[in-house]
Amino acid sequence: MINKFTGKFSYFILTFFIAAIIISFALTGFQGFGSSAGSVAKVDGEPITIREYNNIVNQELQRYAKIFGKDLTSQQIKQFRLKENALRNLVQQQLLANFAQDLGFASGKEEIKERIKGLDYFQTNGKFDVNKYKGLLAANQLTPATFEEMIKEEVALEKLQRTLTAPGVSEALAKDIVRFKNAGAKVHAVRFEKEEMTKYLDISKKEINEFLAEEKNQKLTKSLYESMSSEFNKPAQVKARHILLPVKEGEGDKEQKTKIEALRKRVSPKNFASIAKKESKGPSASKGGDLGWFSKGSMVPEFESVAFGLKPGQISKPVKTNFGWHIIYVEDKKKAVNKSFDSVKDVVAKRHLQKSKRKELKEFNDKLISDIEKAFEAGKLSRVKSLSKKYDLSLVTDADLSFYDQTAGTIKFNDETLAPILSDDMKKSVFVENNPIDVKVLKVLSKKSEADLAKLADKEIEQQKSALANQVAQETRFQLLKKLEEDASIVTYPNLL
Incomplete structure (x- = not known):
């Protein structure tokens, strides 16, 4: 197996394989390692016994009972796929154990003996008790040779973990990420949706009258009125x-x-x-x-x-x-509000005409953007507030803009808008993000200094290193097991579950 693996699996995966790949036999319970006449699966010829499987299932049932305060029903057991997941975990454990053995992480007899002597199960008054050791093994239908093989497997997995986690995540990388997460600026920001501005377009009384003079437009306006009945007729x-x-x-x-x-x-x-x-x-x-x-x-x-x-x-x-x-x-x-069609037909017709004026809408929006830009550049926040009130714009002032989540208050910006702000030589302080649906205008008041970012606590950097390691570990473990499952001979016997 190892030759096939090393031929196809990258060095990156090996170097950063830092997941918790050891499923310790202590976690599955001492009784989980008894032999059984039947097997629920075989992994490259290695059997997974019914007894091992039942112990894992029972422990999961107990865990869920603590969470829910009562035993799971048969329907819930199926819903959570508890039995299938238990078997899959055991298969993956065996795959990883085989992989560790293939890499040559063997243990000498003395090392295994010392590990067994150190287990609390077999001690009396803090010392290894041979009689207790043999008695517990016999009670669980285990021979010393079988149990020693299990310990050998666990030690191999531990050595594999230590070897693959040795490179770890560099402090420089963790520090860069922490600095980026904490980097940001103090800003004012405005947002509005382009289509919402149609209601502010000027439509003359003459235009409305000429529109309603045609019968087809009268019918259209009546239809629009009926679709807006909840606005004009309220209890x-x-x-x-x-x-x-x-x-x-x-x-x-x-x-x-x-x-x-x-x-x-x-x-x-x-x-x-x-x-x-x-x-x-x-x-x-x-x-x-x-x-x-x-x-x-x-x-x-x-x-x-x-x-x-x-x-x-x-x-x-x-x-x-x-x-x-x-x-x-x-x-x-x-x-109650009950407005007849005749009393509001001019209003309905005006809204329709406003929405049809695409060129005028673009010109209106372009001018509004320009007015906001100029006001920000001139430091006239009062002017921006006035425009925001007049046209019902979203405005946040003195907000903290996080480069990490790209948000200032309730307004979120895209990468292209933030890129020049992130640079050390930011050449301007006002930025416009003109999207198909909405427009956002940003005024940078100040940025966090390098001195501020340099004060980041060591604890936060260590936490980031750990978080990075976990992220890499999860993905690496998934990829490794996927490859091992592809190459292994796995036979399951679902009728025995």
Whole structure:
């Protein structure tokens, strides 16, 4: 196997193979190594016994039972593919053990003997106990020769791990990554979507009248109005909070009514939210009883009839529903909106005409970008704020821009925008990212200095080295096992599982 492997597997994989490839027999439990009359699989002729397999499965069942607080059902065992994964882990363990042996990581008899003597299983009062050793092996249907072979396999795996992890990850590489993760700048940034600017394009009354003069445009506008009916026709709405005391099973209604009446005497518009947070037993309690805006038909009839009957700022008397007892506080109300087609057809037609003006939209957006750029370059943040308010732009000020996640506040930038900012000789301070859908304008106020980055803690660098090692290890282990599985003779007996 080793000749085939070294012929096809790169030195990089060997050098950085630092995954936790050793699946210690101590983890699988001492009893996991008993012999068995049957095997669930064979790897290059080496059997994986039913007993080994059952021990792994039982340990996984115990682990899941601790997580969920109860035993898994047969359906969950299938869902988590617990048995299949247990067998796969055992096959991979055997593949790695064979690979370690092929590399020549053998152990002498003295080394194996010292390893066995050091195991707690076989000690009495801190010393190796021969009788205990033989007794435990016999109880688990193991001979000393079989057990020594297992120890030999584990030592080989440990040596393989030490050899392959020796190069590690350089401190210079880890430091560079930590510096990059911490590098950044203090910025102002603006973002807007191009299509959203159509609503600010000028459309004259004459254009609207000429458009609506044609019958086909009248029909189109009517169709658009109907598709926008939720905007022009809205039911009355109430914004309210409530306190709920459910009537629990076995608890008298009178008792809860007494409690809710006592709460009603305590609440006022000023303290309603805080009392609701403490006393309400409903799902909205964490939000101070806030129910948001709702229209008729959203709540049970007893509740909504009271809510819609109150004026903003009023608090109801206790109200009984099938959910329990409520106190309702109405914060605001909206009247129903019913706008006829004739009353809004000019508005609908204007929006349609705005969207059809592609050239004008481009010119508008180009001018807006230019205005923001000039304001940033001149240091006139007030002008940028004014434009942002006028055109409803997203604006973040004095935000920390992380080069690592490419984000300043809620605005994310691409690599091309950040590349010149990352360079040591940044030649300007304002950058525009003009995408097909949106536009982002960035003003760099200051960058983290080399002195700031040089102060990075050694602990953070060590953590990065470890993280890098784990990342490389995971990928390397995957690639190695994939190659070993391709070259090995693996036979499984699923009917025995």
